[in-house]
Amino acid sequence: MRILLTGHRGQLGRTLMPLLASDHEVEGIDLPDQDITDRQAMQRLTDAFLPDLILNAAAMTNVDGCARNPDLAYRVNGMGVQNLALAAARTNAELMQISTNEVFDGQSTAPYREWGPRRPINAYGQSKLAGEWYAERLLSRFYIVRTAWLYADEGRNFPHRIIQLANERGALQVVTDEVSNPTYVVDLAEAIIQLIKTHAYGVYHLVNEGSASRLEFAKAVLTSSRRAEVPIAPIRSNAFQRASTPPAYTPLSNSAAAALGIRLRPWRDAVTAFVNAAGYLR
Numbered sequence: 001m002r003i004l005l006t007g008h009r010g011q012l013g014r015t016l017m018p019l020l021a022s023d024h025e026v027e028g029i030d031l032p033d034q035d036i037t038d039r040q041a042m043q044r045l046t047d048a049f050l051p052d053l054i055l056n057a058a059a060m061t062n063v064d065g066c067a068r069n070p071d072l073a074y075r076v077n078g079m080g081v082q083n084l085a086l087a088a089a090r091t092n093a094e095l096m097q098i099s100t101n102e103v104f105d106g107q108s109t110a111p112y113r114e115w116g117p118r119r120p121i122n123a124y125g126q127s128k129l130a131g132e133w134y135a136e137r138l139l140s141r142f143y144i145v146r147t148a149w150l151y152a153d154e155g156r157n158f159p160h161r162i163i164q165l166a167n168e169r170g171a172l173q174v175v176t177d178e179v180s181n182p183t184y185v186v187d188l189a190e191a192i193i194q195l196i197k198t199h200a201y202g203v204y205h206l207v208n209e210g211s212a213s214r215l216e217f218a219k220a221v222l223t224s225s226r227r228a229e230v231p232i233a234p235i236r237s238n239a240f241q242r243a244s245t246p247p248a249y250t251p252l253s254n255s256a257a258a259a260l261g262i263r264l265r266p267w268r269d270a271v272t273a274f275v276n277a278a279g280y281l282r
């Protein structure tokens with residue numbers, strides 16, 4: 001296939017690029033050279049490259065930044081997807097839109113199913129819902145892939161921060177009242193590679209299996225990197241002043257991809273793999 005991969009320098013994009021390139025012809029785009037909010041540029045690009053699939057891994061992912069500038073969040077996470085969906089429609093391409101656990105309100109008592117009602121409570125989630133909305137309404141051949149709490153071997157993410165703070169301060173405070181699915185981008189990327197072969201369009205939840213609070217996630221990172229002696233004090237999220245309010249409980253349940261035989265390993269196994277790959281074992 002010919003694949004246009006947006007956000008190829010991000011956590012997911014960087015991981016996907018070499019995996020996709022071994023079997024497909026891939027063109028990667030990202031800021032500052034290409035901007036998905038530029039509709040004409042997206043049309044020119046797709047008219048020239050004629051992709052079979054547009055895989056949108058580009059997004060404004062800074063949730064506090066989205067809360068401070070919701071207009072920009074809508075422009076990138078909503079209308080950016082509109083531009084890509086219109087370009088896909090013009091060139092008869094499929095679209096895979098990567099979305100988030102934060103389209104849900106966090107009030108559930110059980111993991112969210114693919115078809116559960118969406119009710120985002122913050123600007124990031126609202127803007128990502130707008131992206132889902134454009135994909136669903138402008139195209140018939142689309143995948144929406146929701147994921148959660150991504151971390152990669154490189155880049156800024158939660159487990160890197162935990163190790164950094166453990167090394168620098170020797171003690172941590174981590175919240176207990178935020179629960180979701182820690183997801184290793186390597187596992188997500190491999191699941192995406194399987195999913196694009198199916199052409200089974202629809203809504204998918206691709207997350208490492210099982211859920212955790214931020215505190216449990218942090219403890220697993222410290223234990224598997226042999227830093228279990230570092231003390232962690234449990235705290236509530238309202239102890240922090242943040243621009244964005246994270247939904248409290250957003251684990252995703254993978255029913256649709258599992259029915260196609262696509263499952264990600266348990267999250268604790270993925271954390272162990274990450275700690276080894278990132279060179280954090282001591």
Ligand SMILES: NC(=O)c1ccc[n+]([C@@H]2O[C@H](COP(=O)([O-])OP(=O)(O)OC[C@H]3O[C@@H](n4cnc5c(N)ncnc54)[C@H](OP(=O)(O)O)[C@@H]3O)[C@@H](O)[C@H]2O)c1
Pocket residue numbers: 006007008009010011012013029030031032034035036037056057058059060061062076080098099100101128146147148149150151
């Ligand atoms: N990270 C998570 O925990 C998480 C959880 C659930 C879902 N997701 C979703 O998963 C996808 C991938 O996330 P990620 O963690 O890989 O994100 P990331 O590391 O922030 O990468 C996103 C990439 O998109 C680029 N980008 C931003 N605005 C753009 C624009 N207007 N035009 C072109 N490129 C643009 C970013 O460039 P700059 O760095 O220069 O801005 C960055 O390279 C996103 O759709 C995200 O919403 C992420």
